Amino acid sequence: MIEFSDVTLTYPDGSNRVTAVNQVSLTAVAGTVTCITGPSGSGKSSLLALGATLIQPDSGRILINGTDAGGLSTKDASALRREQVGIVFQQANLLPSLTALEQLTVMNELGTQGARARRPAAGRRATEILATVGLADQAHKRPHQLSGGQRQRINIARALMNRPSILLVDEPTSSLDQERGSQIIDIVLDLTASEGTSTLLVTHDTSHFARMERVVEMMDGRLVDTHARAARSAKSDET
Amino acid sequence: MFVALRDLRFARGRFALISSVIVLITILVGFLSGLAGGLAWQNVSGILALPFDKMVLAASDNGAATDFSSSSITQKQADTWAEAEGVTSATPVGITTSRAESESGEAAITIVGYGASPNQELSPEATVADIPRSIVLSTGAADALDAQIGDTVTIAGFKLLVSAVGDDWWYSHTPVAYTSLADWQDIAATQREGTIFATGVAVTGSPQWDQVASNTHTTAKGQLASLTAIPAFASEVGSLGMMIAMLFSISALVIGAFFTVWTIQRSGDIAILKALGAATRTLMKDALGQAGVVLATGVAVGVAAVIGVGAIVPAALPFLVSPLTTALPAALLVILGLAGAAVGVRSVTSVNPLSALGGAR
Ligand SMILES: Nc1ncnc2c1ncn2[C@@H]1O[C@H](COP(=O)(O)OP(=O)(O)OP(=O)(O)O)[C@@H](O)[C@H]1O
Ligand SMILES: [Mg+2]
Numbered sequence: 001m002i003e004f005s006d007v008t009l010t011y012p013d014g015s016n017r018v019t020a021v022n023q024v025s026l027t028a029v030a031g032t033v034t035c036i037t038g039p040s041g042s043g044k045s046s047l048l049a050l051g052a053t054l055i056q057p058d059s060g061r062i063l064i065n066g067t068d069a070g071g072l073s074t075k076d077a078s079a080l081r082r083e084q085v086g087i088v089f090q091q092a093n094l095l096p097s098l099t100a101l102e103q104l105t106v107m108n109e110l111g112t113q114g115a116r117a118r119r120p121a122a123g124r125r126a127t128e129i130l131a132t133v134g135l136a137d138q139a140h141k142r143p144h145q146l147s148g149g150q151r152q153r154i155n156i157a158r159a160l161m162n163r164p165s166i167l168l169v170d171e172p173t174s175s176l177d178q179e180r181g182s183q184i185i186d187i188v189l190d191l192t193a194s195e196g197t198s199t200l201l202v203t204h205d206t207s208h209f210a211r212m213e214r215v216v217e218m219m220d221g222r223l224v225d226t227h228a229r230a231a232r233s234a235k236s237d238e239t
Numbered sequence: 240m241f242v243a244l245r246d247l248r249f250a251r252g253r254f255a256l257i258s259s260v261i262v263l264i265t266i267l268v269g270f271l272s273g274l275a276g277g278l279a280w281q282n283v284s285g286i287l288a289l290p291f292d293k294m295v296l297a298a299s300d301n302g303a304a305t306d307f308s309s310s311s312i313t314q315k316q317a318d319t320w321a322e323a324e325g326v327t328s329a330t331p332v333g334i335t336t337s338r339a340e341s342e343s344g345e346a347a348i349t350i351v352g353y354g355a356s357p358n359q360e361l362s363p364e365a366t367v368a369d370i371p372r373s374i375v376l377s378t379g380a381a382d383a384l385d386a387q388i389g390d391t392v393t394i395a396g397f398k399l400l401v402s403a404v405g406d407d408w409w410y411s412h413t414p415v416a417y418t419s420l421a422d423w424q425d426i427a428a429t430q431r432e433g434t435i436f437a438t439g440v441a442v443t444g445s446p447q448w449d450q451v452a453s454n455t456h457t458t459a460k461g462q463l464a465s466l467t468a469i470p471a472f473a474s475e476v477g478s479l480g481m482m483i484a485m486l487f488s489i490s491a492l493v494i495g496a497f498f499t500v501w502t503i504q505r506s507g508d509i510a511i512l513k514a515l516g517a518a519t520r521t522l523m524k525d526a527l528g529q530a531g532v533v534l535a536t537g538v539a540v541g542v543a544a545v546i547g548v549g550a551i552v553p554a555a556l557p558f559l560v561s562p563l564t565t566a567l568p569a570a571l572l573v574i575l576g577l578a579g580a581a582v583g584v585r586s587v588t589s590v591n592p593l594s595a596l597g598g599a600r
Contacts, residue, residue, distance in 0.1 A: 045596055054514060054593045075518065078592075082516025093511045093595055095242060097249030102241075109241035110517035142249075158515070170596060 002051055002166045002198050003027045007060030009046055009221075020046040022221035023060070028198040030165065033189055035209065036202045038218035044202040045090075047218070048168045051200060052087050053077040065165055082110050086159030086197065088169040088188075092151035094143040094158075101126055101139040103154050107161040122161075129157045132194075133187055149180040156187055160195055167197040173205055181205065242512070243529035246505070257497045258537040264490040265541020265572055268483060272564040273549055275479035277557030278412075282475065283466045285351060285377070285408040285415035289332060291441035293448060294465035295320055295457045304458040306468040307334050312437045316455045320440050323451045327444035331437035333423035335430060336413055339384060340393045346383035349410040350374075350394060352423020352437070372422060374399040378407050379414030395429040397422065411469055483568070490572055491579035498530055498583030506590045513592035522587050530580030531573075538569045538576075 004026045010017040020043045028034045036044050049055045050062055053069045054077075062069040064084060072080060081087075094103050108122035109115045130136055133153040143151055152172055159167060169188055173181030185201075185208045192199040201212075209215050217224050247254050286294070286307075296310040312331065321329035333352030338345065374392055376384070381404045386392055390401045399418065408415035418426070420437060427435045440457075448459045460468065467473045502509070509522060542565050549560035 049593055049596055052514065052596075054596065078513065078516045078518055080516075081514070082518075085516070087514055087596075089511070089514075089595060095245075095508050095511065097242065097245040102245065106241055106512075107515065110512065110515060110521055112518045112520055115241075162516075 001027070001029050001063075001065060002200070003061075003063040004047070004050070005061045005063075007047075007050060007057045007062060009043075009050055009055065009057050019221050021050065021057070024218075024221075024223050025060075026216065026223060028166075028200055030198050031193060031196045032213055033192050033199040033201050035212040035215040036200060036218060037204060037206075037209075037215060038224075042218040043221040044218055045170055046221075048087075048170050048200060048202060051166065051168050052085050053081055079111070082107075083162060084164050084166055086162070086164035086167045088156050088159045088167070088172050090171045090174060092143070092148075092155040094151055094154060096143055099140045099142055100135060100146065100150075100154050101130060103143075104130060104158050104161045107158060125163075126157075126161060129160055130154075132191070133157045149176055149183065152176060152180075152184050153187060156184070156191065160191055160197070163195065165197060167192060167195075167199040169199065169201040171202050171204065173203060173208075178207070182208070185211065240525055240528040240532075242508075243525045243532070247529060247532060253501075254533055257494070258533055258540075260493060260497075261490065261534060261537025261572075261576070262541045262544070264486060264493070265538050265569065266544050268486045268490075268568045268572060269542060269545030269565060270548075271479060271483050271486065272568045273545060273558045273560055274556075275476060275483065276559030276561060276564040278479070279466075279472070279476055280407075280559050281409040281412050281557045282469055282472045283410070285349060285410035286465065286469065287462065288406065288408050288415075289330075289351075289353065289441050290443065291330075291462070292443045292445075293459040293461055294332075294468070295329075295440040295442055295452070295455075295459045296438070296465075296468055298452070298456050298458050304460065304468060306470050307438055308470050310438050310468070311435060312439055312457070314436045316457055317437060317440050319455045320442055320446075320451060320457075323446045325444050325446035326442055328442070330441045331420055332439050332441050333420055333427055333435075334410065334438045335423065335427050336411070337394050337426060337430065339380070339416070341384040341386040341390055344383060344385040346380070347413050348376075348380045348383065348394075349413045349415045350423055350426055351410070351415055351417050352420040352427075353417055353441075370400075370402055371419065372397065372399050373402040373418070374422075375403045375405050375417040376401055377405055377409070377415045379409060380416045383414055392416075395426045397425055411471065487568075487571060487575050491575040493579070494530065494534065494576040495579030495582045498526070498580040499586070500583075502526065502584050502586050506586070507595070509587055509590045510592050510595040513590060514595040519588055523584060526584035526587055527577065527580060530577060530584070534573050534576040534580075538572050542566075542569045 004024050007021055007024045009021040010019045024047060038044055050057055053072060056070060098106060104126035105122050108118050130139055133156060135150060135153055138146060138150060172184050188201060189211060297305050297312055299305050317331045320326060330353060336347060336349045339348045376386060384392060386401050388401050388404060392399050392401055424435055452459045512522060545565060546560055549558055552558045
């Protein structure tokens with residue numbers, strides 16, 4: 001579970017400061033997707049960066065499974081990221097020298113110790129999750145041999161590799177066409193359910209909203225409109 | 240080194256390029272070291288062959304050390320050293336370079352007179368040389384004079400019987416021959432005025448070195464320090480040493496520059512890894528490990544080439560292949576290279592993981 005309470009973030013801007021996130025309170029519980037939308041520059045990515053402990057808030061509190069992310073040292077923050085937070089980048093951000101499978105197993109190698117002992121388990125997990133995103137037969141290809149949609153699926157699989165409880169997804173469909181984008185959103189929704197992550201999903205694309213349980217909108221750094229949607233009941237209506 | 244090794248494989252061309260630069264630098268350093276070692280060997284091996292803890296030479300008027308060519312020791316000085324408390328042995332040594340003739344050849348050789356006063360242990364070669372009017376030739380001297388055991392060699396009018404051919408001894412780029420001190424004194428007397436006893440004293444034991452030295456107006460130097468008393472040795476080794484030092488710093492700079500550029504180039508990847516939760520220590524280890532692999536490979540190939548060439552180099556070229564001229568420079572290259580790389584990969588720490596996040600730039 002991730003919990004923002006009254007979080008404000010400003011960036012230096014010459015001699016002034018620009019407010020990117022303004023007194024935002026938001027809670028995402030396990031197994032749900034919270035969709036964040038809003039115009040460009042409204043602070044969506046900044047909110048995710050806060051949740052990922054990549055940047056510290058000016059004020060307010062961010063709790064990640066009960067841990068206050070605010071006061072963490074760089075070292076503790078990267079450990080927290082490694083173990084509890086999965087990040088899906090806007091661009092796939094794969095490493096050019098690694099195969100699809102290695103993009104996932106590298107997640108086991110980021111800490112300071114114990115990587116060797118965990119390798120067999122990491123290998124199994126990587127194979128399994130690569131199959132889940134439908135890329136079992138692409139395991140040994142490098143990023144330049146993969147399509148944009150395939151790269152984005154590896155991006156998602158990598159974020160889930162270390163079984164994080166928080167999944168942060170920043171505009172995963174912006175470089176894809178409608179159909180591929182839709183598939184990616186489906187994967188995020190399915191994996192959120194099966195892995196039980198608290199997922200924050202940033203997207204502009206209104207066509208996906210229908211499938212979301214909850215959509216919140218940001219405007220000039222503020223959360224302006226929070227409405228929960230009974231997606232599950234909507235689904236059951238259809239049947 | 241998960242990512243580092245895969246980067247090496249993926250960016251093969253780039254790493255092959257830097258590795259071959261390291262190979263070439265290693266070869267250059269190896270050659271210079273081998274040459275410096277070879278030249279030094281041709282300068283000093285005749286002195287190093289003598290058993291001594293410290294070499295006593297005459298002090299100049301202002302108390303400074305003199306070199307082998309100008310030092311002159313009196314019998315009294317030598318006796319004082321021999322009788323000093325703590326001295327195990329004190330053997331007078333004479334060193335003179337002179338023309339030598341045999342039936343079939345003629346060459347400049349350095350005659351080292353060694354030995355011969357009561358109660359003194361003699362080295363095996365000196366024992367042989369102690370037979371009056373006999374001489375022990377080094378292999379170099381035997382070659383130059385085309386002389387063998389039993390032949391007669393003429394030096395400064397004295398006829399000396401070749402009693403043995405020893406090892407590869409040199410002094411100041413001339414092959415060495417050992418005689419008894421008495422014979423050496425005869426030869427030296429034809430070259431300098433006045434009575435000449437010896438050039439220095441080879442002392443073993445543990446006396447009060449400084450005290451005895453000042454009492455006798457002499458200086459006592461250890462094995463390595465005594466080599467600087469060989470004329471031209473210091474300047475020769477110094478200039479080659481300076482070239483080697485330059486090469487060392489060039490290689491550190493080149494490697495530092497390469498890894499600086501390489502780290503900057505992959506700062507995007509580093510930001511991604513950091514955003515995914517990579518510990519900075521892990522990333523540093525990865526980057527330094529990569530530099531280590533590149534360096535070790537390049538240096539190993541370079542050293543192999545040097546040893547290979549050392550094996551086929553003509554005997555006339557002074558070229559010494561020993562751990563001192565191969566393993567030591569290789570280790571130094573790796574250490575300096577890693578230092579250079581460490582400066583290069585230091586920027587890993589300053590990469591902001593935030594930059595990996597699409598929008599937040
Ligand atoms: N590193 C930074 N330094 C200074 N200002 C920044 C920085 N990152 C973002 N900003 C500013 O903060 C505000 C919010 O930016 P943010 O990237 O969070 O918006 P966004 O909602 O993700 O936009 P988009 O939809 O275009 O990705 C913007 O005004 C932006 O200019
Ligand atoms: Mg953004």
